[in-house]
Amino acid sequence: MPLFNTEGIVLKQFDLGEADKIITFITRDMGKLRAVAKGVRKTRSSISGLVLPFSYAEVTIYRGRSLDKINRIKVKYSFSPLREDLTRMAYASYMAEFIEKVSVEDDNNRALFSLLLSSFHRLLKAEEISEYNHIILAFKIRILVILGIKPELSSCVDCGQQNNPGSINIFSIERGGLLCHNCSSNHMDGMGGVQKISGESLRIMANIIDSGLKPLDKLKISTQAFEELDGLLDSFITYHLDLRFKSLDFLHMIRDLG
Known part of the structure; x- marks a missing residue:
């Protein structure tokens, strides 16, 4: 199936192009997973605060031919004190x-x-x-x-x-x-x-x-x-x-x- 749901912890992120980031997760069901967060570097991005390192989230992934993409993400626990x-x-x-x-x-x-x-x-x-x-x-x-x-x-x-x-x-x-x-x-x-x-x-x-x-x-x-x-x-x-x-x-x- 092109879409699947899992839980993951953000391990790292790096820039892709002018507006996107590649997010690396360790997931409950799929091991390590890399997926593109489209437009996350734009000022009005709704998910920029959801893909920060250490965040624990429910994520829906669209499986692409070359790169997977984050379709939806919902933070279960942000672990913000670990960043602050x-x-x-x-x-x-x-x-x-x-x-x-x-x-x-x-x-x-x-x-x-x-x-x-x-x-x-x-x-x-x-x-x-x-x-x-x-x-x-x-x-x-x-x-x-x-x-x-x-x-x-x-x-x-x-x-x-x-x-x-x-x-x-x-x-x-x-x-x-x-x-x-x-x-x-x-x-x-x-x-x-x-x-x-x-x-x-x-x-x-x-x-x-x-x-x-x-x-x-x-x-x-x-x-x-x-x-x-x-x-x-x-x-x-x-x-x-x-x-x-x-x-x-x-x-x-x-x-x-x-």
């Missing part, structure tokens, strides 16, 4: 860029859509930088789970032996998980991509892998554990997904400003 507050915007921008890079057009992945929607709602409720940091940490871990490349924590990625985590553990970025004591001794001799990870960080990661975002409601994360996990996850994402994010520099700048 610089700190929230930095975190939301990183999440949106990540979803845009890993999602596929016409490939339904409702888990990605749900993760972004729930993370945005949590950002709205958060009041402290520490809460924002916990949300972004859980987002990174959960997106790896959804993509099927979650870190291996239960057994050694070299020999397969069951791991017995201690206060200090050895994690291999390249191999994608923990090393046992014997294998870690071999990898520590001149090999890159091997990092120490504390027992606290390991428990937090395992908890979020197993239980999603729910642990955030009660989870206590020390500053040291957050910094350790955040750096490890960034290295893991860069190596296994070969992704780099323009929004990450902005996010780091906001964090440095406090």
